[in-house]
Every structure is written in C-alpha cells, then in structure tokens.
Amino acid sequence: MIRPFQSLCLSLLLAAPAVAQESFRVELGRDGETIGDMRPVFLTFESRPMPAISPSEVARRYHRLFRTSDEPEVRIDALNRLSNIRDRSGEDIGFSPAEEERVYSEAISSYESILARGSYGGRLDELLYQMAKAHALTGQQDASIQRLKQLVGLYPDSPLVPEARFRLAESAFAAGHYAEAESGYRQLIESDDSEEFSTKARYMLGWSQFKQGPSAWNRAAATFVEVLDEFLPQEQSLESVSESSVDTIDDTFRVLALMAARKGGPDTLIAWLDKAQPRPWEHLLFDRLADYYAIQGETSASVAANRAFIEYSPNHHSVPAFRLQVVDVWQAAGDPEQVRMARARFVESYSVNSAFAELKGGQQDKWRSYSRRLADYHYDLGARSAEQWQVANSESAFAQAATYYEGLAPRVGQSGEVLRLAGDARLQAGHFPRALDNFRKAAYEAPGYSEAADAAWAAVTLLRDGVDQQYEAAAFRPGLEDLSDEANRFNERFAGDNRGSGLMADLAARWLAAGNHERGLHYASLVLTALGASPAERYATWQVTARIRQKEGDYGLAERAWNQALDLAESDQLKDVTGDQLAAIRRQLATAVYRQGEVAASQGRLGEAVGHFRRVDSVLPGSEIAIRARYDAANTLLKASDWTAAVVDLQEFRNDHPQHELAAGISEKLVHAWIQSDKPTQAASELLQAAENHANPWQLRLRAAELLNEAGNVAERNALYRDYLATGPKAGDGSEHERLQTFRYRLVETGDDPDYWREALVQSELDSAWHSADTLGWASRSSLVLGARAAAAFTSISLSQPLEHSLARKQKALETARQRFLDAEALGGERVLSESLFRRAELYRGLAKDLMTSAVPSDLNELEAMQYQILLEEEAYPFEEKAIQLHTENHRRITSEGYDAWIGRSLGVLAELHPGRYERSVKWLSWNMESNDGV
Template identity: 25%
Template structure:
C-alpha cells in the first residue's frame, strides 16, 4: 500500500491525533520551555504602520546568495537546511494546487540527501541540522511524493542510526504501517509494540490497536486478545464497575466509538476461533477481570447467533451466568439464552431453562436475597410469566396421572405446589394470589404434605377470607391438624407440638365462625389446652370470653374459666389479676368442691398470698417501696401461717431498712423474732438490728445484738468481728466495764490478726488511762509493744505506730525519773544514781527511735538531747563541798565544768540533728523545742530574730 499523504492513517482516530501533533513534529525551529512570563510587554500597534508582506522567493534568494558567499562548512549546512525547508514548503503547496499525482518533491529530497551525505561525511553534528531530523524530513518528503519504499528505507536508517531520537515514535509507527501494508505482520507487530509501550506517545493507543490487528492477522489470537483488551481498557477507563460501561461509551467520540466497536468485533472473532466462551474466562485469568466482561459475552453470543450457531450462542450466555451469577446483567443473559433456545427450536431445553431461571432469580435465590427483591423490571416480569407457566404445566400433568399412577401423581402435585408457592411468595400483592394459594393448598394436600397444606388453607380461610372456600379451608385445617396430632408416624414431642397447633386452629375456628354450635365447647377446651401449653395470655383471654358469654355459661364452665384465668394470670405475671380471679374461685369453691381436680380452700389462700407477694415484687421493680411494704405486711392478714407471709414480713423489714425507716424496721423485726423465734430467718435478725440501732444511736442495744451474734454464730470470723464491734459500741455507749471486758476477750482470744488485736489493746490502755489505773494501762501498753515485736510478717505501719506510741508513753516515766534525780553530796554516790537513771531514760527513748515513726522520733530525739543537757546543767548546779577555800572551790568548779562540757556538746549535737529535720519538711513541737534549746545552748548562733520572707503568689 503506497502512502500518498504523510498524514493518511489506518483509522480516523489516529489521523486526528497526528494532525493535533503535526505542528510540533515538523517545526524545525520549535522552542521548549517558554512561559507567559517570557513574552514582551504588550503594546498597541501603530494604526498608520502596516506589516510588510514577506516574499519567500526573496528570502530564499537571500539564502542562496548567502550560501554562495559562505565558506564555513557548518554555516553552509545551516543555510542549505533552510533552503531545503523552503523547497519542502514550496513542494507541498505545489502538490496541493496540482490536479495530477506527479512528483513535486524532487528538490527537497535532493537537498535533504545532500545534507545527510555532508553530515555522514563530516561526522560533526550541526545545531539545527541534526542527522535524525534530516532523515525524518527526507522520509516525509519521499512519503508525500508516493515513494513508499524509499521512505521506508529512510525510516529504517533513522531507526538504525538514532534509536534514541525524538522521532522514533513516529518512525516506528511508519515502519509498522509499511510492514502491515506489505503483509509482514510479525515486523508490524514488533514496530507497533515499541510505540504502544510508550504511554507518553500520542500514537500509543492507535499503535496498540494495530498491534492487535497484526497479531490477529498472524492468527496469534491469544496475544491479539490481550492487545485489544488493553485498547478497551483505555477507551472505557471511566467505567469503574460494569454498570458504568454504558455511560462511559456515551462519552466517547465518534472515532473512539468506531474503534471500540471494531475492537469488540475482532475480539469476538478471536474468541470464536479459539474456544468460545472459555477463551473469555482464560483471558480474564491471564489479565484479570474486566468491567466490560458482559460486552465480551454479549458480542460473542450475538456473533454466534448471526451465524445460526444456536448452541454456541446459548452456551456463551449460559457461561456468563455461571461465572457471574450475581451480576446485574445475569438475568438478561439467562433470558437471552432461553430466547436462543426458542429461536433454534429446542423445546426440550426451554422448560428446564425456565426452571433454572426461577431457581437462579426467584425469591429463594441468593440473587434475590442480596438485592432484597430488586432485580429489574424485565427480569421480574419474566419471572412472573415463567412461574405461572411452570405451575400450570405441572398441575395439569398431576391431574392426568391421578387416575393411573397415584405415586407419580403425588410427586407431580408436589412439583406444582412448588411453583404455586413461589408465585405467591414472590408476588404477594398479585390479584391472582387467593386462587393461586387455594390451588397451592389443594396440591399440597394431594401430595401428602399436610403441614404446608394447613398453612396455605389458613391463608385462604383467615387472611383472604375467601367467600368461596374460606369455611371449607378453616375446617380442613382442624381436620388435618388433628390427623397430625393423632398420627402414628410422629414422635411424642412432635405430637405434642401438633396438639398445641390443633388448639390454635380449633380456637381460631371457633372465634372465626362464632355461629357454629360447637363454639362454646371449643372455647372451654381451648382454654384448658392453652394453659397446659403455657400460653398464658391466650388462656386468660379465652377464659375471660367464657366468663363474659351472653347468656352466661353454666356454673362448672365459669368455675373452670376463673381457675384458668387465675393460673394463667399468675404464670403470665399479672399478679393483681391472679389475686382477683383466685378470690372468685374461693367464693365459688363450695358449690364446686366435688369437681375433679378442684383445689382446697387452703391451697387457694396460699395462691392469693403468693399473688400479693409477687405484686409487691413488681412494685419494687418500679421503685415503689412504700406500696411493696404495705402488700408484704398485708399477706399476714390473708394467710398468716404460710411461708409466704413469713418471708413477706421479713422482706418488709429489709426494705424499711433500705429506706432508713429505722423505727418501723425495728418494730417489724422485734415482732418477727417474738412470733417466729425458731424460724431460720430469725438467726439473721441480730445483724439487721445492729444496723437499725446504730442508725438510731442506740449503741448499747446494738452492742447487745452483737453479743447475741457472737454467742450464736459458728463462723469464727463472725464471732471475732462481732466481739470487736460490740466492744467499740459498748465504749461508745459509755459502758466502760463491758467495753473493757469485750476488748480483753478479744485481745486474749484473737491475738491474730496482730493489727486488730493491738487495736483492742490500744483501747484497753486508753480506757484504763481514763479510769486512772496506771498499772493496768502500762500492762496493755507493754502488750502492744510485745505484740508488734512478735508480729513477724503481720507487722505493718499501723502496728509499728501503735507500738511506737506505747513505747513513747512507757519512756515517759524513766525520763521524768532522770530529771527528778538530784546530784547531792557526796557527789560520787548521787552521780551513780543519776547515771543509772540516765541509762534507763536513754534506753527507753532509743527504743522509741527504733520504730522510725516520725511523730515519736522527734520527741524521743528532743528528750535524748534534753537528757544530756539536763545532766550538764545538774552537774553545774550540784552541791559544793563546804570545806573548800576560795581557790579550791574555783578548782572544783573547773573540774565540774570539764565534766559537764561533753554532755552539753552531746546535747547540742542531738538537738541540731533534730532541728535539721525541718529541712526535710518535718517541723513539729519537738523540732521547735530543739531550736529553743539550741538558742539557749548556742545563743550566738541560734538566738536571732526571725526574718519573714514575703512571697507573692500573684501571676506576673
């Protein structure tokens, strides 16, 4: 094929894209990188001045003259290139103006070849006269002059010598076009592919399209399909899901639509040459699913149909459905398949296909479920038509078999029922539904499926209230349900279930057809059966109907009805209604005492008591505690000796406590304990009385109740805790002897846990201190010290604190004893006594320090310092011998001072250490007193006026 015009292409789309790019491709002076900012400032032209018309001949003549004068080879090439371009432009214009197809490009061809020869000879590139550009222009000139082979040769040279040239995309495309026209499809495929792989090339899509054609021409249909699939991907890139494809197609240009139609057509041909629909599956396995998959199947199916290959067409549509069962297009493809069967005259396949259609898209299908029944108008209409046809066909078949083959007839009736049922379920508002439902019931009954037949009859009798068949349908239900309840084939549990259903049906029949003479008897029987089946609300409703019958029912029926109403109301948690009904039963009981199964009067009173109790519980749920308490206490008026009455009174006390009605709760539990002294609940009353008395500040009474608990309980923890709490309450009530007795018992009987025992010992020391019994107080103080010492793993901060407190108090006596021991003559003997007192005092204070309790550590530290200071002072104040002269006395004083000074220094050190605690945030009275002592002992350092640092907390 000769290319007469350089811009002629194999498709309109390709021609358009090249025309858009042509100005850039063939402009020798194109510039890249310019922006709007690079343009000069705009100015209005002078209206008087006119633009001179450029005379190309004069310009060319100027270039010719310059060429004659130029000696520089490079400059000569540049001028020659300009002349060649002028000749090219002149040739193009001449060709456009000509009426024949002669040769017009000889001059530019000769010039371009001369320039190429110069470039090849010199081997030196010249700006604006690049070799690849010259070959490209030569190929263009040859092509436009209809010298296709020479143009192809020029392009081959360009591809060979400048593979990185900017003209390679166009070059390869031209080479591909030439190869395709020559029938060299392998070479064409290669060249098209090199262009198609460059996504930035404006010819990329056309190259990809032609690559597919080259592969198709070579009968490599698998590769061709992949190439065409990529073309389709690009054309339909806006479609993100199958439903978008139609809209994406509408947005294509005319040329793009043509390319798309051609693409799908050649793909269909390729599929048909391979394995048909299976090839579509294989393609998607290779490349992944495509949003336009349905178009591939549709086009292939239509292609087969046009060729009257009906089986292949139907199989294609079927393949789509099987591989895309939930697609929005699946119903349409199924309809197309059935339509092909009809066109191809395959009657044996039509009925199964319609059955399959219903199964795939009917109300019980996954397709229907996932769409909530929204499957499209056309699909729904076809479903409506198919269901009617299938049901009518099977019903007619069953009726024909009824006279000859009963077993086959039952099967056929079952198939008819299937289609009737599906029609009714699918189209619940269809006008034909009453008739279709009755036919369904008849078919089910004939097929032996009584449960389903009952359901269908029920719709006819009570939902549609069909005038023609309603009564018969209702009666049929009762008969069939009785057959199921008494049948031998069912297990007992199943029979019981059917008995329950039979009750329902009988009741419904009696209520639906009240004029029936059996209505009253059916109601009475139904009420008792409902109660037995624990259907309490229904039983109560039926019982009330019997009670309210006009004229009234006979007495036995009324008695039974009140009893059923009472039991049903109670079990249904309508306890007020139950109480009312039971009172009626109690009133009617004498006349019906001989009735089989009638309760006794005591039993009815217990049922009344239970009803009242449950009413109280309901009040509690609603937080109506006052009403609940009244009801709980009222039970004793109805049945005082019943367990319910006892529990009701006990619970009333609990709720009075919750409401903090202490006095009322106290009276309830006192009377309860008096009336039921041996009842098992009585044992728990002391704990409640403790709470009641405590909240009334009746500490002694609360303590007495705890004593009862301590004596009566078998739980060691309860006994221990009761004893401890009782001691506290006796102490709180002011009964010190009882408090001491309880604390002593606790401390002696429960030495473990240590902390609790020490608390008791602490209270004992406190109480004996209040009674000024020093000896016993010191005994319990020492017990606290000993208990902590032996606590082991049970030692805690609290036990250490209590022990430290006791040790601190025990250290008071040696401290005071030391302070009161005088230094008298003879000094040696009194000093020995003082020293012994000192040792005891220091030992006692050091014992306090050993606990490390800050509250007592500062006091002990102060006292140790004070002891040394006191010793120093006492030495200096001690009596002087009377037989010393002045010099000897002075010497004596110096000796005393030497003895006293170390003790004073020791005192200073200890007080300083105690005072230092203030830097750690500890500043109590003992730290303060250490400072005061230091002011006396070192006045120059510590006796200074206090300076107050004013600090502002104001935010700057």
C-alpha cells in the first residue's frame, strides 16, 4: 500500500519546534466501535509572551501567591498566570490534575465573589473565560457553557470569543447536537478573527456534518477536502507535514474514504474532487479508499479504486505504484489469474522506453520480474497446448511469450538467453522472420552469452527449414542466398564449431541442386580443405564435386572425384554405406567414363572415344551403361567409316544381347554399313531378314526391293513388287501413288503379263487424285498400247451374216478401243492427242469400210441387193464422216501444236478420202517478217 505519511512523520521527528510554537493534537475517543461513534477531544493552548526567567520559577511564585492571598482578585490573577505559563512553556508545572480540580473549585467562589461585588479591576471577558474553564474542570459543563455564551454575547469583540465559540461548538458536538455544532463551527470559520481556530474548526465542521449521516456527507466531503487543501496545499507539503498534523490528516483521509466506500466508491470520490484543478494529495485519498476495501476483504472494489485513480489521473507520477498495488491486492486475495492479468497490464503500460524510464528503480525491477514471469508462463502454456494438439492456442501462447521476452531483452544486463527464448517462442508461434531476428541478436549482439553459437545455429536451422519449405507461412520464403549468408556469418564467428563443415557440405549440395556450380564448388572446397571435416562430410562433398564436374562436362575431373568417393565408401572410415549406394557411385563413375567417350566422339577423336567406351565395362561389368558403351563403340566405328570393324561389333552385340532394346536398331546399322561398303545385296538380305519379325514388314521389304533394283536383281525385285501389289495397297498421298505406279511401270517393262500391269497402271491413274508427269506419261502410253491392241482386235472381227450379230461384236470392240484412246487423251493430253485422234478416226474409217465391203445376203434379188447396198452405204456414211471429222481435227492441230507424224498420217488418210483437197504437194515454210529499213 502507498504510505506517504511514514516519511512525513520522519520529517517531523527531524524538525525541532520553537519553544513558543503552539501544539494541537486530535485524538479519537475510545467510546465507540466505528468512526461515527468516536468523539474527538481537544486541548487548547493560548500563546502569550514568556517571561525572561525560568517558567518553573515563575510558576512556583504564582503558586505560592495563590495559596497565601485572601484577595479573590489576586488569587484569580495568580491562577491565570499559572495557566498561561503552563500553556506557553508546555511544561508540567503548577498543580497536579487533582490539585487543579480542587484549586479551580476554590477559584469558583472567588469568581462569584467578584461578580457579586460588580467590580473587577481586570478584564471581565477574561474573568468569564476563566470561570467557564473552572466550571469545565470541575465538571459543571452547563455552567461552563453559560459563561462562554455570556462571554460571546457581552464581549463579541474580545480576542477570547473565537475560542469561546469553538468550545461552544465543541460542546454541542459532544452532546450530539451535530447540526448546532456545524452552525457553530461554520460561524467561527466565517468570522474575521478565527485564524487560530479555523483549521481546527474546519476539521470539526467536517465531523459535525459527517455525524449527521449520509444526507450531509457531500457537505462533509467538501469540508474535509478544504481541510486537506489547507494542510497539503502543494506537492512539497507532502514531505514537510508537522508531527502534530499527521493524525489529523490521516483521520481526514480515512473518513473521506469511509464515506466514499459507503456512498458509491471511486465515482463518489471523483464527484467530490475537481478534475480541472488537481490536488497534490488526491492519489493518497484513492489509496486510502483502496486500503479500506482491501481491509474489508472487498478485493474487486479495492482494485477498482486503484484503477479509478489511474483513469482519473493517468499521467500522475504515482500511477505505477497504483498499478503495482493492484497486483498486490490480487495476490493477497490468492487469485493467480487476476495477478497475472494485473502484471500483464503493468508490463504493457511501461513497455515503451520513455514510459519505462519514468519508473523508479524498484518499479523497474518489478517490471523486469513481471515480464520474465509472464513470458515463462505463456511459454509453458504454449508447450502444454502443443502437447494436447491445440495448435491455435499453442501458437497464441508462444506469440505472447515472445512479446514479453522481446520487451524484456533490452532491459536486462545479459540479454542472450532471453533473446534466444524469444526466438524459440516466435518459432513455435510460426512467426519465422521475427524468430530469425531474435536468434541473430542472441548470437551476434548479446555480449558474453555463453550459448551464442547455439543461437546462431538456430538461425541457420530456421533458414534451412524455410528453404526446404517445411513451414506453411507464405511470408517466410527465404532463398538459398539467405541461408548461405547466414552460414558464412556462422562460420566466421564460430570457426571452431564442429557443425560448420557439415553446414558447408549441405550448402554445397544445395547449390548443386540450384544449378549454381560455382557456389557449390566453393562450399565443397571449404569442406575438403577443412581439417575437422569428418569422412562422411568429405564423402558427401566428393560426390557433390563429382556431380558438378559431370554437369559442367569436366568428365575427367568428375571421374577423379567419383573415385575419391568410391575409395571412402569402400574404406573402414564409413560404416553405414549400403550396397545400393556403392552401386550408385560405380554407376556414376561408369557414366563419367562413358561421357568422356561421348565428348571424344563429338570432337572427332574417334579412336579415343572407342577406347573410353570399351573401358566402361571394366568399371561396371555387365551393366546397362557398359552395354550401351559397347553399342556406342560400334556406332563410333561406323562414324569413323570403319565398316568392316563396325559390322563385326554390331553382329557380335546382337548375338550377345539379342533381347536388348538396342539390338532392334542393329539391323538398320548393318544395312547402312553394307550400303556404305557398296554391298546392296547384303543390305537387302539384312532387310528381308529383319522384316520377318517386324510389325510392318513391307516397309523393310520395299527398301530391300529398291536395293535389289540398284543391284540389278530384277527377278527378286519383281517378286517383291508383285507380292506387295497383291496386298491391295492404297495410296495415301501423291508420293505413295507415284511409288505404286513406279512398281507397276517396272513390271510392265520387265515382268510377265505386261498388259495386266498396263491395265492396272491406267486404272490406278484414272482412280487417283494425285498425278505426276511420270505417272501420267506411263498411264497414257499404257492406255495407247492397250487401245492399239483393242483396235487390232476390232480390225480382226469381220462382218458376216447375220450382220447384226457380227456388227454388234465389232461395235463393242470399237468402243473398247475408243475408250482406251480417250483414257490416253485424258491422261496424256496434248502429248498423245495426235496419235489418239488418228487411231480413233481409223476405227471409224475401218468400220465404214468394213460395212461397205460386207457381203450381201444371198437370198436377195437384184433389186433388193441394190437396196441393201444403198442401206449399207447409208449406215457407213456417218462413220466415214466421223473419221474425216477426227482426222480433220487432228489436221487443224498443226496451227496450235505444229506438225508431227500422227498428224501427217491423218493428212495421208484425208488425201486418200478427198484427193482434190488434200492430195497435193505441201511445203512448210517459215515466214519471218523483216523490217524494211527503207520504209
């Protein structure tokens, strides 16, 4: 609790009061259980000038004078003098309490004697005052009050009136007449000469109002506030309160707190105060209210009182003490949760540096203690929640713990451990960037931290896990460059740490995976040159080096690195290398050798390439790569044009590995070798052999046919053509159509039954959508040949009786031949048109001639025979006219196509048919119009 009056009392003890200083003390009576039942009793002293002699000597003389004198006035004056001396000196001189009561009892008769005579040489106001005092001391209160009233009424301007009024009010208060007492005290306060009693009167005014019950408490509060304003007008007043005022001030605070507690608590206090005019003692009043509640066991109310002041005056210098007092109240109540919350509010309130700086030393220590306790509590809570799989609660608790640790770290001497805990809490909360920052600070910015290396390693681990994307936080995606920078920093600061070489080995592998070979080799070299690198780390790094060299095409260096890794793997230094891992290294080593062969082959060093390829089998015998290397050796021989050696290697490979996938391509390579060595028949034989097991055998057989054609083996070639055409192939494009027509044409030229292939050639060309000059020429010529054969068949048919039968056969033959010639025209165009026109015309002329020369039926008479002959002429005439028309059309082609033999033959026929028109000498001239220079 806040106890400012302890320091006040200490200052009073150190201050030496002046001899003439008056003293005023307030004591609560012992006649009640509560403040409302208690009655303050006052002893009043009057200040008078002290004599120049010892007070005790003066008192002794006046005491003797009182005893020896018989004069009432003398005795009364001696008594007054004794009272003044005692009051002024403060010494217990004169009469004992018992003697004083007896003396004043005797003095009463003197007072009454003087009053009875009606004459008195001194001041009557003083006489009334002394009589009132005498009555009071002898227990005659009513008489005392009566004298005081007389004094006030008769001598209103007497300097003794203020005290008389005070005692009248005091009497009313003692009698329980609180309203009357209030009036009396107020009248005294408002008088002009009440300075000596104003403070006492105001204090008692408040009590008078308080005694009248809750309805008058607002007035009482206003009065007590004035009392406090008078005692404590400034901030410095709190440090210089006189000892005699301590209890009065304390009682004032206490009664105000009591009234506020019974009336409405902090809100009532605030209503009694003026926020616009702060008072230096206000915080003590709120503190007293909080104390009152705490003593009564009303914890929540006590806390509310403390918080009320914080809200009422948030910038007051005592606010931290109030916040701490809230913690103490809850702690006394045994409520750990509320204690924790109060501590959290205190820590939060002074988390800013400027606010923390305003705390006193002990308060700063409290802040540090609370921060650490809260941080540890939330950290433990987060751990417990994590164990129970309460992920959200765990992350929230760890985040809160981290906040406390981070706030505490700059305000403790050794911050390393706190920062590391903050980093771990942030990590558990999923706040990875902030966790990284805390780890770094603990490692590199906390002097004297013994576990700095572990904190630095935590930062490295965090970044490494982030690079591996083990965290789901989208905001935390560190790159490999970040991890490398952190690793470099770790390696520089903690060079002797045995984790460094492993970290460098890991980075070498990572940069390899990232494709940055330069960085990968850099970190690998750090491991290979490190004295403390373990065999396992060197083993891993040699593999990284080998892979990088292999990827960069430095296969010789890669082979060296793989050999180093293999030596370590096969040594006793490594115990956990598995057979699969050894096999993998040997495969990589074989690959490096194999790649050297490839490079040599690509650079034209074919002999060296063959050597490397053949060396693979010694590294990894019987392996797939060794088989391929053997195959590539044969291919390299092909590339070197060493056909004989290549054929031998290829055939041996096929014999040794007939089921290998590469064996399927050997046949093609052998074909190539045979062709290149000018042995097409062997190449064709290889193709025909391969076709036996091929999914599309005709592809190979037709290639073989071409090779046989090249070799001049017509018989085998034609057999393949006939077998293939018998399958009924359909051309899918122009090239395929031309190839099929070529086969047919070659069969026409060299095979059996050429007319069959001519018909097939012509029909295929007519049915096709694709044509070429060759196919059209072959087809049109074949069609002419077929038409000539059909024309010969037509000519061989004689017209005999009955005419209609033979004529029908002859016309059919004519139509067959004519169609052949028309097909030839359709396929050959202008190239065959002259011959086709001639042959078609001759068909019609021959039919006309045969009709005219056909025999007349024997059963006709002469007239009928003549008529029959005329009919034949009529039938033959259109055919002859058709023949003339076709020959004439052929003749006319001279103007567009020029003269050829078939046109000449048409002219011969026309000359025969129309001698007058066509049978004449014709000389073909070329006429060149020359320019006439003279014109």
